[in-house]
Amino acid sequence: MTVRIAVAGASGYAGGELLRLLLGHPDVEIGALTAGGNAGTALLAHQPHLLPLADRVLVETTAENLAGHDVVFLALPHGHSAEIAARLGDDTLVVDCGADHRLTDPGAWERWYGGTHAGSWPYGLPELPGRREVLRSARRIAVPGCYPTVSSLALAPAVGGLVEPEVTVVAVSGASGAGRSLKPNLLGAEVMGSLSAYGVGGTHRHTPEITQNLSEVAGGPVKVSFTPVLAPLPRGILATCSATLRNTDEDVRAVYREAYADEPFVHLLPEGHWPTTGAVLGSNAVQLQVTVDPDLNRLVVVAAVDNLAKGTAGAAVQCMNLALGLPETTGLSTVGVAP
Amino acid sequence: MTVRIAVAGASGYAGGELLRLLLGHPDVEIGALTAGGNAGTALLAHQPHLLPLADRVLVETTAENLAGHDVVFLALPHGHSAEIAARLGDDTLVVDCGADHRLTDPGAWERWYGGTHAGSWPYGLPELPGRREVLRSARRIAVPGCYPTVSSLALAPAVGGLVEPEVTVVAVSGASGAGRSLKPNLLGAEVMGSLSAYGVGGTHRHTPEITQNLSEVAGGPVKVSFTPVLAPLPRGILATCSATLRNTDEDVRAVYREAYADEPFVHLLPEGHWPTTGAVLGSNAVQLQVTVDPDLNRLVVVAAVDNLAKGTAGAAVQCMNLALGLPETTGLSTVGVAP
Amino acid sequence: MTVRIAVAGASGYAGGELLRLLLGHPDVEIGALTAGGNAGTALLAHQPHLLPLADRVLVETTAENLAGHDVVFLALPHGHSAEIAARLGDDTLVVDCGADHRLTDPGAWERWYGGTHAGSWPYGLPELPGRREVLRSARRIAVPGCYPTVSSLALAPAVGGLVEPEVTVVAVSGASGAGRSLKPNLLGAEVMGSLSAYGVGGTHRHTPEITQNLSEVAGGPVKVSFTPVLAPLPRGILATCSATLRNTDEDVRAVYREAYADEPFVHLLPEGHWPTTGAVLGSNAVQLQVTVDPDLNRLVVVAAVDNLAKGTAGAAVQCMNLALGLPETTGLSTVGVAP
Amino acid sequence: MTVRIAVAGASGYAGGELLRLLLGHPDVEIGALTAGGNAGTALLAHQPHLLPLADRVLVETTAENLAGHDVVFLALPHGHSAEIAARLGDDTLVVDCGADHRLTDPGAWERWYGGTHAGSWPYGLPELPGRREVLRSARRIAVPGCYPTVSSLALAPAVGGLVEPEVTVVAVSGASGAGRSLKPNLLGAEVMGSLSAYGVGGTHRHTPEITQNLSEVAGGPVKVSFTPVLAPLPRGILATCSATLRNTDEDVRAVYREAYADEPFVHLLPEGHWPTTGAVLGSNAVQLQVTVDPDLNRLVVVAAVDNLAKGTAGAAVQCMNLALGLPETTGLSTVGVAP
Numbered sequence A, B, C, D: 001m002t003v004r005i006a007v008a009g010a011s012g013y014a015g016g017e018l019l020r021l022l023l024g025h026p027d028v029e030i031g032a033l034t035a036g037g038n039a040g041t042a043l044l045a046h047q048p049h050l051l052p053l054a055d056r057v058l059v060e061t062t063a064e065n066l067a068g069h070d071v072v073f074l075a076l077p078h079g080h081s082a083e084i085a086a087r088l089g090d091d092t093l094v095v096d097c098g099a100d101h102r103l104t105d106p107g108a109w110e111r112w113y114g115g116t117h118a119g120s121w122p123y124g125l126p127e128l129p130g131r132r133e134v135l136r137s138a139r140r141i142a143v144p145g146c147y148p149t150v151s152s153l154a155l156a157p158a159v160g161g162l163v164e165p166e167v168t169v170v171a172v173s174g175a176s177g178a179g180r181s182l183k184p185n186l187l188g189a190e191v192m193g194s195l196s197a198y199g200v201g202g203t204h205r206h207t208p209e210i211t212q213n214l215s216e217v218a219g220g221p222v223k224v225s226f227t228p229v230l231a232p233l234p235r236g237i238l239a240t241c242s243a244t245l246r247n248t249d250e251d252v253r254a255v256y257r258e259a260y261a262d263e264p265f266v267h268l269l270p271e272g273h274w275p276t277t278g279a280v281l282g283s284n285a286v287q288l289q290v291t292v293d294p295d296l297n298r299l300v301v302v303a304a305v306d307n308l309a310k311g312t313a314g315a316a317v318q319c320m321n322l323a324l325g326l327p328e329t330t331g332l333s334t335v336g337v338a339p
Helices: A013-023 A081-086 A106-112 A131-136 A146-159 A207-218 A252-259 A309-324 B013-023 B081-086 B106-112 B131-136 B146-159 B207-218 B252-259 B309-324 C013-023 C081-086 C106-112 C131-136 C146-159 C207-218 C252-259 C309-324 D013-023 D081-086 D106-112 D131-136 D146-159 D207-218 D252-259 D309-324
Strands: A003-008 A028-035 A071-074 A093-096 A140-142 A163-173 A223-230 A237-245 A266-268 A286-293 A298-305 B003-008 B028-035 B071-074 B093-096 B140-142 B163-173 B223-230 B237-245 B266-268 B286-293 B298-305 C003-008 C028-035 C071-074 C093-096 C140-142 C163-173 C223-230 C237-245 C266-268 C286-293 C298-305 D003-008 D028-035 D071-074 D093-096 D140-142 D163-173 D223-230 D237-245 D266-268 D286-293 D298-305
Touching: A003 A013, A003 A309, A013 A028, A013 A309, A071 A081, A071 A309, A081 A093, A093 A309, A106 A207, A131 A309, A140 A309, A146 A163, A146 A207, A146 A223, A146 A237, A146 A252, A146 A286, A146 A298, A146 A309, A163 A207, A163 B163, A163 B223, A207 A223, A223 B163, A223 B237, A223 B298, A237 B223, A252 A266, A252 A286, A298 A309, A298 B223, B003 B013, B003 B309, B013 B028, B013 B309, B071 B081, B071 B309, B081 B093, B093 B309, B106 B207, B131 B309, B140 B309, B146 B163, B146 B207, B146 B223, B146 B237, B146 B252, B146 B286, B146 B298, B146 B309, B163 B207, B207 B223, B252 B266, B252 B286, B298 B309, C003 C013, C003 C309, C013 C028, C013 C309, C071 C081, C071 C309, C081 C093, C093 C309, C106 C207, C131 C309, C140 C309, C146 C163, C146 C207, C146 C223, C146 C237, C146 C252, C146 C286, C146 C298, C146 C309, C163 C207, C163 D163, C163 D223, C207 C223, C223 D163, C223 D237, C223 D298, C237 D223, C252 C266, C252 C286, C298 C309, C298 D223, D003 D013, D003 D309, D013 D028, D013 D309, D071 D081, D071 D309, D081 D093, D093 D309, D106 D207, D131 D309, D140 D309, D146 D163, D146 D207, D146 D223, D146 D237, D146 D252, D146 D286, D146 D298, D146 D309, D163 D207, D207 D223, D252 D266, D252 D286, D298 D309
Parallel strands: A003 A028, A003 A071, A071 A093, A093 A140, A163 A223, A266 A286, B003 B028, B003 B071, B071 B093, B093 B140, B163 B223, B266 B286, C003 C028, C003 C071, C071 C093, C093 C140, C163 C223, C266 C286, D003 D028, D003 D071, D071 D093, D093 D140, D163 D223, D266 D286
Antiparallel strands: A163 A237, A237 A298, A286 A298, B163 B237, B237 B298, B286 B298, C163 C237, C237 C298, C286 C298, D163 D237, D237 D298, D286 D298
């Protein structure tokens, strides 16, 4: 079987990472590559690492250009996917790396993004309870945000009963998480040698997505204090997550070990090893470690992920594999590029 | 007045930063520069940025070599300062950048460092309530740890009543915080492009120091969940601190504004501006911002500091100024080197 | 004496560095701060490290706003300084950090920049033979480009006779050298973890400026092969310069030692020490080292400079000091901020 | 066919990169993993990115432990490979990533490394004229140094006649090139934010290797002025190479295009595109661009490579493929991990 795919937003970071992974996928043929303002330019000008696609030219992001493919990946700013998806056939698998269809609550959408909610699609985090089966038959998939991916996987095994339903997440991210946005604070001269928090006080748009995931797993409302921090590296998120333990005699490591025992991409590290983002660079792996702070009776989980890979494009490919009935790990790796 | 100073541990990062600042101090004359294993080598081999001291050779760290100065700065591994201080006259001002004399509780010392407690010295964080006056007459001063400096200043205005006495601190630090230790995980190839947490679960030795500070300010026990994260930059700490607000109608920004209104080095930024470590590089400033997450009724404070400057050597110079009756800001700046 | 200064282009990197240095200058009072598109915004939004100027608002860059100061620093894109300077009195010292008045040959200007040459001003590199005296009475000064500063100082002692008149310069620079330009290749995510050459083959605009300097020192044409490389650091240039030695029995180190023996900012390092940009961060120092490759009979000089300090703003302050009859080193330092 | 391989020096950077690539090689089974001082420890402690080998423990580097494999990769300090190779059967393919067998001239070995030359092995740079065929039947292969790889490929098409036989190479490298050496100047705090040249004046040990390669290609002596520069990134080398053009009317781009037209890993970029190391991160590709500086009639070539991949481990796998009769590109990619 050869799957013909298209990528909308191929000149951005998510689009580039999708293509990097798809070039190594044995069952994929790369079709249309589209862009907005960059339409008409050579892909190589934006993605100099994709040598096998050096002769490709970007075409405009239109439903016409995206039609006729088995799978269409959307890596677009939010607000653009619903209209395009509506014009692609129901049998086309549409995998949206943007935010449009992640939130299930229209009120949350309006509060955090503004405008009308475009409706929710099956959520592409198969490691959450019950999600994998839904994805197997999906033809529309909403890829999770990068922070929600790592935060939800870090805390999902705990919120079901181990801890009180109020969690704190401080997640440090590399600069590619902001996309190819031309903002002064994202310039190399300012990113390097500096650390900065942003979206403090629960104002980052990934907050409701984390809340939604954890609340669903917990079966009741979970409050999330979320702070993202920008650090000087290209890729990677390290999330430090904590919550007060309930009175329990459960072995927290055993709970985590069991939760992810059969997962190909989520790894609880051996005791004494702590996750680093360098170790997951370019890979689809999530590395986790858990401990308990005895002075506060508080669970602390540290998790590392590559925001562009498992945090975006890797998850998209993983979901494509599931939806197409391919082995879930095809074209994906748990081996990072380090150092 | 010219103050003659000596620096023990002049080949390390803290020693280098002390000398950098002291070279710009108008009232200081630089005397003996000592080292352990590096004794006998040129200072320039270790501190290539200190051109005016290019002809200096390091001598051995002994009480004899340090004697005869008005001020002796100790930038040594913990466990070494008590013996040296005992052999320097009581009228010599000894400023210890190490941990030996920070903790007041011998039990805490034994738990966290092991061995016998050498006793506590006046704690060199003049911005904490009541500390400045003590430092004016001190002849032995314990300079705070870098994480305790930024964490304590970030939360001190709150723990007296604004928030519940359980706080969470996730502090991201540059690599110089670990000193010039030859460990594989501190090599450039491994630090760059990676983020890692360490001392997770309350096991970092700065935890009891933060706890001690905040508990004293609060007038009762404060529990501290502290996680340090190593990030790829040479200097700087960004601390994200949070705690549940008590029922209060106090204006939290007003509380912070008043707390530091007269402080020359601690700055609550104007609303809408958030601290970055790049902005305090090389300076003695602490930049703060506060907000409240309405969904959790949780105070969130972000603070930035240069771990080597206000976090170590700048604080040492500030304390020297106080103890010698010099203007507190002499030789120090609130202007960072950015970008 | 208090000198009242204005800075045009205060929201950019050069403008910020000028203000950082001028805040530490004992004889300066900071007056108007102007900007183009950023006029009307708070300086702190662009220069978060300049806390003492936190209440300043940028005004528009007009001759009216710049009038009435003793010194006006121009940190503007090229093509803007002549008109402004013409409207400021002849007794106002105008120090231009831009390129407009560096080249003496109108033909070179037209080739490299296009348009009409605005005429040349005294060139602000006092360490070149004969330049210091001219600067003492200048009221218009053209600050050298960052690459020309380090390259010219590295090779000036050699081109007068030690080497053949064809030199190779490969200069690696941090990202601030490109200014606050919003270009994708300057984004943190792309700068970090990558190295790139640009302006290869003699096409960078600093090439004719280096050629002009070295040819004047040599008293005849010197050919310059110049390649700049962008590296992942905020500041600093390291230039590797080489040329074939003439038949000579001169001691090249002695030649360099003598050339800069009385210079406060240019330092030939002791043998065995090699320059690093980290050691000059934030300082006005140039660090040099020279050697001879015996297999090729080729002189190799390595030089380090902070592109924003001695490479731009530090040179501007140094020239102001000269032109105003102040001690040349006032407000400047040879001590870097390291590590 | 499944090839059973062993890696000696599996705890180092070259060893880690070998294993990363070999984990993705379809025909390889990973056998013994050996180390020196790290024998007895878990591989994961040194290579946290190699999750599929998380249960492996390092054994001692002895001929006994390495025996019984089809291929043995040696990633050891120089001076260790000859003795081990002598104790492995002649039918075992031994691929040495160290320097021991690269130089053909015993005198050069003695001058640059000291001690007795262990003899030369077939040189693992198949893209040089005539080398590929030799490698197909080799059972001992010397993998080139990282700088010689990129420098030789950048200049090989030119030294045969296009240019005068004196070339200048300034090559900027990431920190992993120095290996996991515990030296202060390789610490993250010192590498980040700084640039430094080393081995200046032709004293770096890769100089004779570049000279050997280019002289053989040229059919006569080529003089090489080589300066390596350390920059703050984990991986990657960008080499700027130049030489005076001979009187020629040849189209230099055409010469380069033809030279590498059939090479799977060496890519002359389309005009207007310049190599970046970020684009080759983790890949086996070499990206090249050439131009002529008309003012000096000088050829300038810029080349980018990942020092650990094509610069070391990728070349080793490529050579293994050749020697075993596998398709040369098996398990290797030209797609980098960017940004």
